[in-house]
Amino acid sequence: MDTVVLGFGLGLAAAIVDVAPMLVRRLPASATASAIAQWLVMGVVISNCDLGLPGWATGMIVGFASALPIVIVVAGNAALVKPGEEAKTVAIMLVNAVVLGGGIGLASRMIAR
Template structure:
């Protein structure tokens, strides 16, 4: 399978994991779609980013930096909502960085 397809599948999985609580909390469809698209694009950035850090730390750093504005836009009145978005970014960004290196970068 082409590397880009693998990366997009990883991003889709991360986006679905992040969107599941939003769907159960009866969010509008726009934030759910924005979250899915955010993780699809973020998976490409994380997979091809080269930093002097471990792959999981690179994923966490990039995910936090890109999720902070998304969290502020999605939850302008709730600090706990922004912290929830940042928590998901830490966990999913680290997992995405780790799996992108193992499944995509090391494969022929």
């Protein structure tokens, strides 16, 4: 299977998992669109990235690294996070990035075999 197509498919699955709670909480459309775009791109990147590690580890590292810029913006923007919830929001975003990234890495290696 073409790894770009596979990456988009896995990225779409990760986007659905990440965005569902955002829709329930009625977060801004720009935040939802950003998450969808991030996971579509990360699906392709992780599926085509070889760090010499198992797929799940590569996915976790790339997922974490790709989330850092977004986390910095969100943590510093009072309009996006309720006062006092910055640490909780950052933790949720980083855990999602690591878990979903690892899932993409694992699935892409298993399917591509």
